[in-house]
Amino acid sequence: MQTLNLPSHLDQSPEVAARFSKLKSRPVILDVNHLNKTFHTHTTLNDISLQVFRREFMCVVGPSGCGKSTLIRIIAGLETPTSGDVLLEGTQVSAPGSDRGMVFQGYTLFPWLTVKKNVMFGLEIGGRSSTESESEARQWIDLVGLSKFENSYPHELSGGMKQRVAIARALANNPRILLMDEPFGALDAQTRCKMQSYLLEIWKRVDVTIMFVTHDLDEAIYLSDRILVLGTNPSRIMEVIEVPVPRPRSSSQFLSPEFLATKARLEELIHGPEEAEAMPLPKIRLTHAGDDVE
Numbered sequence: 575m576q577t578l579n580l581p582s583h584l585d586q587s588p589e590v591a592a593r594f595s596k597l598k599s600r601p602v603i604l605d606v607n608h609l610n611k612t613f614h615t616h617t618t619l620n621d622i623s624l625q626v627f628r629r630e631f632m633c634v635v636g637p638s639g640c641g642k643s644t645l646i647r648i649i650a651g652l653e654t655p656t657s658g659d660v661l662l663e664g665t666q667v668s669a670p671g672s673d674r675g676m677v678f679q680g681y682t683l684f685p686w687l688t689v690k691k692n693v694m695f696g697l698e699i700g701g702r703s704s705t706e707s708e709s710e711a712r713q714w715i716d717l718v719g720l721s722k723f724e725n726s727y728p729h730e731l732s733g734g735m736k737q738r739v740a741i742a743r744a745l746a747n748n749p750r751i752l753l754m755d756e757p758f759g760a761l762d763a764q765t766r767c768k769m770q771s772y773l774l775e776i777w778k779r780v781d782v783t784i785m786f787v788t789h790d791l792d793e794a795i796y797l798s799d800r801i802l803v804l805g806t807n808p809s810r811i812m813e814v815i816e817v818p819v820p821r822p823r824s825s826s827q828f829l830s831p832e833f834l835a836t837k838a839r840l841e842e843l844i845h846g847p848e849e850a851e852a853m854p855l856p857k858i859r860l861t862h863a864g865d866d867v868e
């Protein structure tokens with residue numbers, strides 16, 4: 575078998591290295607300190623500490639059950655840690671707040687409200703007048719490219735369009751951080767690719783930091799500045815990878831040596847020997863000896 579001769583994922587071009595030094599010179603927006611979460615007797619998060627910089631795009635990956643959603647839910651204030659704390663711009667997170675926007679995999683729009691009313695909802699709850707909310711909602715709907723659909727109802731939109739509305743609605747409250755938990759997980763592959771490009775475009779135009787949970791390693795590399803890799807047994811941070819792929823990103827980079835090297839490292843961390851050992855299949859055979867497919 576021919577093996578690819580890949581560079582190390584740690585190799586960075588001068589251009590990429592300069593971008594990371596600029597990123598790290600920005601203020602820390604999110605500070606996670608020695609976070610632990612135990613459900614009954616099961617330790618889901620164990621001593622997780624990390625810092626995210628302002629306007630950084632960080633993806634969170636790891637095997638199923640490693641605590642990705644739990645981490646995001648704690649940052650969102652939807653779950654309380656067993657110990658440790660989360661600071662957003664220096665303020666301790668203890669409950670949900672408008673400084674954090676959330677987009678989930680399931681479509682969470684109100685089906686009885688139009689696109690415009692869905693986006694206006696949080697603004698009106700936050701105390702804005704109807705006129706103010708309407709003009710702000712229009713601006714966000716414009717940003718996600720759905721002006722023509724502002725009077726449509728969610729059932730009249732495709733899955734990708736619904737998620738664009740969900741992004742507009744989350745951004746309308748001017749959150750400091752956007753927390754996205756598998757937001758494109760239910761979309762078909764083509765729509766998913768389009769949504770990834772839309773999201774990068776939106777992120778470039780808004781002063782917001784993004785934490786994005788995904789199972790899709792290509793998606794993580796395509797979107798991220800850094801990738802947080804969580805592991806299980808024991809639960810821990812395995813690595814924080816600085817993605818060496820230059821920006822602006824495009825699908826033509828999927829086969830570039832930097833992209834493939836990062837993917838190989840992620841595969842090694844997530845699907846390495848540890849996972850295979852953790853879940854061995856029982857040696858049961860339901861076919862006749864000699865009737866092998868390989």
Ligand SMILES: Nc1ncnc2c1ncn2[C@@H]1O[C@H](COP(=O)(O)OP(=O)(O)OP(=O)(O)O)[C@@H](O)[C@H]1O
Nearest residue numbers: 613614616618636637638639640641642643644645
């Ligand atoms: N409310 C809860 N009560 C009890 N256990 C929970 C609760 N929420 C999460 N867990 C457990 O914590 C562990 C981590 O769950 P979590 O959903 O955070 O993982 P994940 O990495 O997001 O998984 P997946 O990739 O499959 O979505 C799992 O074992 C899960 O069963």
